[in-house]
Amino acid sequence: MNNTIKSIIASTFLFASINAGIETQKTYLQTRPFLSNLPMELTTWHTQINKMKHKKWGGSFQAVPFYQESQNEYDLGKYFGYHANTVNEDRDYINVSEAVYDNIDPRNVIHNSADSAALKATGKFFLEPKQKTFGVRLDYNHNFKRFYARISTPITSVKSGINPKTAGTLTNITAGEGAGQNIMDYFNGDFQETTVGSTNLQDKLLYAKIGGNHDKTNFGDVKLALGYNFYKHKSNFFKLGLDFTIPTGNDAKAEWLFEPINGNGGYWALGAAFDSRFRLAKNAHRKIHFMLAGHAEYLFENTEKRVVGLKDYITGHPKLRLAHYMLAGEDAKYALFPAANILAQDLKIKPGFQLEGLAGFSVTAKNVVFDIGYNIYYKEKENVKQKNAWEDNKYALADTDFDSTVQFDPAANYVNGASGAINSANIDLDAATSPSALTNKVYAGFGYCFNECKTPLMLAVGTSYEFVNGNEALENFEIYGKLGISF
Numbered sequence: 152m153n154n155t156i157k158s159i160i161a162s163t164f165l166f167a168s169i170n171a172g173i174e175t176q177k178t179y180l181q182t183r184p185f186l187s188n189l190p191m192e193l194t195t196w197h198t199q200i201n202k203m204k205h206k207k208w209g210g211s212f213q214a215v216p217f218y219q220e221s222q223n224e225y226d227l228g229k230y231f232g233y234h235a236n237t238v239n240e241d242r243d244y245i246n247v248s249e250a251v252y253d254n255i256d257p258r259n260v261i262h263n264s265a266d267s268a269a270l271k272a273t274g275k276f277f278l279e280p281k282q283k284t285f286g287v288r289l290d291y292n293h294n295f296k297r298f299y300a301r302i303s304t305p306i307t308s309v310k311s312g313i314n315p316k317t318a319g320t321l322t323n324i325t326a327g328e329g330a331g332q333n334i335m336d337y338f339n340g341d342f343q344e345t346t347v348g349s350t351n352l353q354d355k356l357l358y359a360k361i362g363g364n365h366d367k368t369n370f371g372d373v374k375l376a377l378g379y380n381f382y383k384h385k386s387n388f389f390k391l392g393l394d395f396t397i398p399t400g401n402d403a404k405a406e407w408l409f410e411p412i413n414g415n416g417g418y419w420a421l422g423a424a425f426d427s428r429f430r431l432a433k434n435a436h437r438k439i440h441f442m443l444a445g446h447a448e449y450l451f452e453n454t455e456k457r458v459v460g461l462k463d464y465i466t467g468h469p470k471l472r473l474a475h476y477m478l479a480g481e482d483a484k485y486a487l488f489p490a491a492n493i494l495a496q497d498l499k500i501k502p503g504f505q506l507e508g509l510a511g512f513s514v515t516a517k518n519v520v521f522d523i524g525y526n527i528y529y530k531e532k533e534n535v536k537q538k539n540a541w542e543d544n545k546y547a548l549a550d551t552d553f554d555s556t557v558q559f560d561p562a563a564n565y566v567n568g569a570s571g572a573i574n575s576a577n578i579d580l581d582a583a584t585s586p587s588a589l590t591n592k593v594y595a596g597f598g599y600c601f602n603e604c605k606t607p608l609m610l611a612v613g614t615s616y617e618f619v620n621g622n623e624a625l626e627n628f629e630i631y632g633k634l635g636i637s638f
Contacts, residue, residue: 217630455498
């Protein structure tokens with residue numbers, strides 16, 4: 152365990168640059184939990200929870216309304232896109248076409264056994280994933296001489312989606328049950344062919360759907376903390392604490408490719424934190440302090456539904472690009488279906504360690520408080536295992552010439568270039584694994600504390616920008632306000 156912790160710390164603070172890189176051919180991204188935000192928690196409020204003067208009971212409460220919006224949709228498009236082997240590039244778009252290298256053949260998404268022009272839906276669209284979140288964070292701190300207890304929870308409304316942007320014209324289908332529809336209808340989960348006797352029977356896409364934005368409103372976890380102030384001299388202090396996170400947000404369901412998640416994804420967590428402040432200068436008008444804080448937590452295993460990929464299934468494709476959108480068949484069944492419908496699996500996910508640190512300066516002039524600083528966040532790569540064993544010799548990606556008036560045979564009707572059925576050795580868990588992530592944030596806060604009041608009040612505003620060298624996390628800006636009371 153000690154070696155693991157040392158390795159995480161070293162990789163976070165000493166070798167941060169190795170985390171820079173482009174991830175691609177992924178189906179899931181775990182974003183930073185909203186409670187892992189020391190700047191939002193501590194700016195201005197740190198003067199209240201560590202100021203006993205005027206407090207009769209030792210309690211301090213703050214409500215923090217906030218808004219956050221991601222900024223790196225181009226890089227996130229590559230995350231959910233794919234690597235084009237022929238031209239050696241990571242693509243943030245999907246091209247359904249017969250005439251372009253590293254494309255998706257129209258017959259791999261719309262069943263067309265006779266290669267009829269009327270059933271060919273073609274077109275290109277860019278992936279521009281974006282997340283917008285607004286809500287309110289609630290914190291209550293209670294001081295018991297040197298001990299303190301704290302409870303925190305955010306109420307958040309998360310809106311996220313792939314936001315596909317069409318490039319050029321999408322060709323419509325002109326025959327069959329799907330006449331008038333195009334490839335976006337397929338990726339939205341609206342296309343099917345159920346006409347009895349059809350040679351092109353096809354079910355709807357049920358998982359990893361792309362279209363539209365989707366929102367979820369919920370409590371984003373509850374964190375309970377207990378700590379002790381080991382050093383306290385005038386305005387200087389050093390605290391250590393333990394905390395426990397109760398998941399109250401939603402789990403991943405895999406219906407949408409970039410689904411909204413409240414909280415940390417549904418994981419119980421155990422953490423430890425420190426908080427410190429040291430005076431650097433003081434005169435009759437102002438005080439300058441240096442603040443240093445950190446938090447480490449371990450997220451325990453939970454089960455989520457995510458879409459896995461395929462590897463070593465088609466010759467020349469160690470990782471088969473966008474395999475979940477290619478049509479597949481099941482032994483002794485007639486209709487084909489998008490492979491995502493079977494590649495959506497219950498997985499045992501262990502997120503492991505997450506670390507956060509804060510270093511900043513605080514300037515107070517009577518009742519005015521100004522904060523500025525830096526925040527770092529790191530999470531290790533998830534450990535992912537299948538919950539249920541894959542059933543071999545049951546499914547295969549389908550040959551485009553398959554006639555759905557006969558039963559599908561995975562040993563005979565498989566796609567060109569494959570060797571037969573999809574077996575357990577072909578399941579690519581990495582596609583569903585959220586990678587390690589390292590982000591950097593700069594922040595500033597401005598507040599006013601009415602400390603002359605018998606029941607002090609606090610008003611504040613703050614902002615931050617979080618950036619990442621690769622594309623394994625959201626790059627975003629946020630703004631927030633604060634209203635607090637101490638008693």
